[in-house]
Amino acid sequence: MSTKSVQPKNxxxxxxxxxxxxxxxxxxxxxATSLRAIATRxxxxxxxxxxxxxxKMGLLGSVFHRHIFPVNxxxxxxxxxxxxxxxxxxxNEILEALFLPLIEGLPHERxxxxxxxxxxxxxxxxxxxxxxxxxxxxxxxxxxxxxxxxDLPIEILRWRFHLMxxxxxxxxxxxxxxxxxxxxxMFTKGIEELINYSVAGLSxxxxxQGNPDQQVNHQEISK
Amino acid sequence: MSTKSVQPKNxxxxxxxxxxxxxxxxxxxxxATSLRAIATRxxxxxxxxxxxxxxKMGLLGSVFHRHIFPVNxxxxxxxxxxxxxxxxxxxNEILEALFLPLIEGLPHERxxxxxxxxxxxxxxxxxxxxxxxxxxxxxxxxxxxxxxxxDLPIEILRWRFHLMxxxxxxxxxxxxxxxxxxxxxMFTKGIEELINYSVAGLSxxxxxQGNPDQQVNHQEISK
DNA sequence: GTCTATACGCCGATAGAC
DNA sequence: GTCTATCGGCGTATAGAC
Numbered sequence: 001m002s003t004k005s006v007q008p009k010n011x012x013x014x015x016x017x018x019x020x021x022x023x024x025x026x027x028x029x030x031x032a033t034s035l036r037a038i039a040t041r042x043x044x045x046x047x048x049x050x051x052x053x054x055x056k057m058g059l060l061g062s063v064f065h066r067h068i069f070p071v072n073x074x075x076x077x078x079x080x081x082x083x084x085x086x087x088x089x090x091x092n093e094i095l096e097a098l099f100l101p102l103i104e105g106l107p108h109e110r111x112x113x114x115x116x117x118x119x120x121x122x123x124x125x126x127x128x129x130x131x132x133x134x135x136x137x138x139x140x141x142x143x144x145x146x147x148x149x150x151d152l153p154i155e156i157l158r159w160r161f162h163l164m165x166x167x168x169x170x171x172x173x174x175x176x177x178x179x180x181x182x183x184x185x186m187f188t189k190g191i192e193e194l195i196n197y198s199v200a201g202l203s204x205x206x207x208x209q210g211n212p213d214q215q216v217n218h219q220e221i222s223k
Numbered sequence: 224m225s226t227k228s229v230q231p232k233n234x235x236x237x238x239x240x241x242x243x244x245x246x247x248x249x250x251x252x253x254x255a256t257s258l259r260a261i262a263t264r265x266x267x268x269x270x271x272x273x274x275x276x277x278x279k280m281g282l283l284g285s286v287f288h289r290h291i292f293p294v295n296x297x298x299x300x301x302x303x304x305x306x307x308x309x310x311x312x313x314x315n316e317i318l319e320a321l322f323l324p325l326i327e328g329l330p331h332e333r334x335x336x337x338x339x340x341x342x343x344x345x346x347x348x349x350x351x352x353x354x355x356x357x358x359x360x361x362x363x364x365x366x367x368x369x370x371x372x373x374d375l376p377i378e379i380l381r382w383r384f385h386l387m388x389x390x391x392x393x394x395x396x397x398x399x400x401x402x403x404x405x406x407x408x409m410f411t412k413g414i415e416e417l418i419n420y421s422v423a424g425l426s427x428x429x430x431x432q433g434n435p436d437q438q439v440n441h442q443e444i445s446k
Numbered sequence: 447g448t449c450t451a452t453a454c455g456c457c458g459a460t461a462g463a464c
Numbered sequence: 465g466t467c468t469a470t471c472g473g474c475g476t477a478t479a480g481a482c
Contacts, residue, residue: 013465013466027345028345028347029252029254029344029345030254031252031253031254031255032254032345034456034457034458035457035458035459036456036457036458044466045466045467045468046458046459046467046468047459047460047466047467047468048465048466048467049458050458050459050460051465051466052465055458055459056458056459117345120343120344121252121343122250122251122252122255122340124251155400155403155412156416158400158401158402158403159394159400159412159413159416159420160416160420161400162393162394162397162400162401163390163393163394163416163417163420164390165393166389166390166391166392166393166394166396167386167387167389167390167393167424168389169389169392169393170385170386170388170389170390170392170393171382171385171386171389173389174385177378177381177382177384177385178381178385179381180378180381189378189382190382193379193382193383193386194386196427196428197382197383197386197424197427198424199427200423200424200426200427201390201420201421201423201424203423204419204420204422204423205419236448236449257473257474257475258474258475258476259473259474259475267449268449268450268451269450269451269475269476270449270450270451270452270476270477270478271448271449271450273475273476273477273478274447274448274449275448278475278476279475279476447482448481448482449480449481449482450479450480450481450482451478451479451480451481452477452478452479453476453477453478453479454475454476454477455474455475455476456473456474456475456476457472457473457474457475458471458472458473458474459470459471459472460469460470460471461468461469461470461471462467462468462469463466463467463468463469464465464466464467464468
């Protein structure tokens, strides 16, 4: 109780650095953002960033983790709730569990832009972060999607999942289509449209199970 | 005829810089690639890059333009050929005109990765380049797509076009889905899958005209 | 016209004083 | 926990060699 009390000064410094770094990373990207610019905006000494986070990469990891972790928890929670129902799921509800936590359950307002930017960085930067933060989410959702599209060859499904992630990243990066103004409603509409678009793309040529109001598209799978 | 002869030394230097820059930009991104690393790999003096291209941004523009220009010419050529036919086009043939030039007609083998990387850079870098290289292609193809999806509200179509571009960028960036090895065949398969996926996503809920073998998906447009 | 040497003010990181 | 001083490397610009 005595020596373990919180040090408000430290916590303040840490959070000010995280806030400043987040804004600058989103705007200019990781490599083009200097620790000096971050320190100036956060009104802390240059060396403080290195003391608290070890390196610029460590800072990026902390910036990202603080917002994405609760979203990924919510995603898994929703998927597990669906799977507990023991009926066969629809593609639509799986994708809602994946994408709606980006706008529901109070995610930080800067998370979408931050995700869009970080996923766009070179692989050397994204790889360790994505493996740490998304390994479980990606594996579980991909497995759930395989179950509702049992006739789709796995190599086709891999491509389609990949294409869906690309749509998501691009959508998060801009949060409104080119030529339109950003608004909270516009972004919500975009998430809905991302779900619709992904359902159509993933299920093309497949008979969707367990969803009587979704009709079938009988086109051949490829070629 | 006399003084206008080519200077091989100059041309060699310019091209060596372009080749070296291209490889390093793809691997590490724009901001993380130093002019010193480029000059070293190209075996030229540091200042040569500035002499030939004015700045690092100028170099990026030249690197990109030399490969994307012929591809965009081919795209427009194919679209114009389709439009000259004076029948109503299918979404599928429009998207083939847009995406097949990435694998047909001998585009440079490093173009896909280069496109994927450049489109992923922060907006301050991509904006002038995209406006210069893609303004006409984007406008013409979007107009062609509007024509074959006349009942789709324009704000929905904008979102879907945006989502399609995101899929393309992500696909070009990795050229094989996560967990698969790259091969030329794999990439070709990916372009085909991109076309299929985009046709399904763009036309969701719409009656496709002029394409009797494509069936209709009667789901509501959104929600 | 083509290229080189050099210099300026930034950068990320760190060692050590307080 | 914070700060100053300092390191080698960075993008860019330019003066002048050839």
